[in-house]
Amino acid sequence: MSGEAVFVSGKRKYVFCGDQQGIKILSSLIERVKEEELLLEIFLIEGGTEWSQLSKFLKDQKMGTYLYVVLPNEYIQKAEEVAEATGFSDEEAQYIGYGEKVTRVYCCRCHGIKEMKNAEEETLCEHCGLELSVSDHYSVYHNAVLGYVAKL
Structure with missing residues (x-):
């Protein structure tokens, strides 16, 4: 649930979710996906973003999509619950927390x-x-x- 994002090859599309710092942490991975000319989408989770918006966004994704989520540790579990509820399994996603951990x-x-x-x-x-x-x-x-x- 925390650590460093690892590239998983062979996916139809890559979705990167996070706040400003999270997207910055994922930047090298995002660049790799761009260089390999693979499909990608970025969903910025800002302070005012409601979890229902993330849920709707994830529900619109098709099979074969791989999800990366990087957020402060205090929000990572909620993001994982939202992704799970929309159909993403542990094999289809990576969740990385940063900052102070409780x-x-x-x-x-x-x-x-x-x-x-x-x-x-x-x-x-x-x-x-x-x-x-x-x-x-x-x-x-x-x-x-x-x-x-x-x-x-």
Whole structure:
């Protein structure tokens, strides 16, 4: 869900979505697609863009379209949900977040979720006070990593 965009060859069309910074991050990839004279389209997501506009844009795309989305980390999950709802699978898209990242930690005892700006190895659950060891086990259902009991 984050990292660097990788070119995927053999697609019918390439769609690049992002804010100004996101499109800038994708610029070398956009240039490659242009050089190879492949079909491409750019959708600029600005502060006032409603997600419904992105949804409509993505619904109008045809099969064989490959999607790249680069946005601040706080918006990347919403963009992924919109793309998924319009029919884009994980194999047809790349989502890249930039900037400050918030990590959600799911407490194994009380099932509360704590948001952390700088993920540490251990933290206290703000709901039950249990000391948690932050794992790398991610739950799509909770949109969070699992926090195990740190000390018994």
